[in-house]
Amino acid sequence: MRYRILNGEIEIFDLGEFDAKHILDCGQVFRYSEENGIYKIIAKNSFSCLYSYMDRAIIQSSDVLKAEEYFDLKRDYSEIKSALSGQNPILDKAIEFGKGIRILRQDPVETIFSFIISANNNIPRIKGILERLCRELGDDMGGYFAFPTLEQLSHADEAFYRSIGAGYRAAYLKNTTKRLRTDFDIDLRGLSTMAARKTLMSLTGVGGKVADCILLFGYGRTDVFPMDVWTKRVYPLFGLPETTNPVTMAKNLTDRFGHYSGYAQQYLYYYYRENGLITK
DNA sequence: TTCCAGGGATATA
């Protein structure tokens, strides 16, 4: 993708490979807002502003080098899309709809908390819970609040998590905070994806689907296919072996898409969540 | 009022 960093901002020249709305609305991230075509996003402790100007996308950030990494700007999405295209009309339609999506490289701890909260929940409510969490515990960065550090999180008890609306997930969050501060190594680089998945699933509130989201959005592991309510509905349209078991579905899909699985999943999730299930 | 949301933990067979 063609882009340049100039005067503390990033200019992107290929709008087909960078669409702020699709990147943010596709369900991978929750701490953002939009007003008059300007998208504001908070990642860990940095803030970015996205908008388009003429034929360019602009990223203004409190740390442009972090933003370059976060938005995964060095990755060639035309290669990903061409690898996924032409083998299934359903996926082709989803890629066309979601063109300009990029998988963000989010902070692992923030991703773990975000997706524990996401379980059996809806996106507006997930956003609200995370916003209150950051407002209550995170550093005031002057206009926005950073995601709390593990040390800051350790001051929260189960009642606190209930008070911000986490519901029955409060105990999961409390327990996971303790694990992350004691016997859990957040660095999973030395592990295979399946071993890393198993490790993440040892956290309370992290099952297979949440683990796959954490691997994809927090660790850049694209050889996973998170099975949520939408992708389970889409599965029968692929002509793969019939099953009702989401574990088997994910295996069949990752066997098929390999290290492009996460991208395929994201195009499909976004397309079907936005448009409903269209079977024709 | 009931259903649903980027599901997981637990009990049971």
Place this chain on the structure above:
DNA sequence: TATATCCATGGA
């Protein structure tokens, strides 16, 4: 290994 039930909350 596979299925059933419960779980907080708020918007549709």
